[in-house]
Amino acid sequence: MKVILLEDIKGVGKKDQVINASDGYARNFLFPKKLAVEANAENMSKLKAKQDSHQYKKSVEKEEAQRVAERLKGILLKISVKAGENGKIFGSITSKEIADNLKEQYKIEVDKKKIDLKEPIKTIGSFSISVKLYEGVIGTLKVQTIMQ
Numbered sequence: 117m118k119v120i121l122l123e124d125i126k127g128v129g130k131k132d133q134v135i136n137a138s139d140g141y142a143r144n145f146l147f148p149k150k151l152a153v154e155a156n157a158e159n160m161s162k163l164k165a166k167q168d169s170h171q172y173k174k175s176v177e178k179e180e181a182q183r184v185a186e187r188l189k190g191i192l193l194k195i196s197v198k199a200g201e202n203g204k205i206f207g208s209i210t211s212k213e214i215a216d217n218l219k220e221q222y223k224i225e226v227d228k229k230k231i232d233l234k235e236p237i238k239t240i241g242s243f244s245i246s247v248k249l250y251e252g253v254i255g256t257l258k259v260q261t262i263m264q
Contacts, residue, residue, distance in 0.1 A: 117142045118155035120163055125151060132163060178250050185255030193217055196264045199240050208236035214259060237261060
């Protein structure tokens with residue numbers, strides 16, 4: 117019997133996957149526990165619509181991430197800091213500060229976890245930082261630290 121899984125089941129399959137299950141397993145275990153539904157025409161069309169919707173949503177999110185990546189390419193984010201005479205910053209600039217300044221100066225919201233900063237910035241100068249916006253979409257941001 118073909119069934120559509122409603123949840124991930126270890127050793128059987130993932131959610132929204134169509135599998136062949138024995139009649140007894142489907143009727144006595146999967147259906148009563150609401151882990152699966154029968155793969156009839158109605159349920160298959162619902163599954164197809166759900167997958168199409170999910171695919172469309174992913175493509176829209178990817179396009180948005182690509183637009184943000186293009187905007188980041190032309191940005192020079194200036195962050196003013198207090199520093200000593202030798203160019204060392206008092207404290208450091210973290211990915212959170214970069215995300216906050218990007219939102220404040222250019223109205224672009226980027227999650228601080230997506231900013232790929234190997235270690236906090238501790239000196240005056242220009243830095244090129246990659247931002248992982250989406251799966252396969254990486255933007256580059258130029259950050260310049262200047263003395264107050």
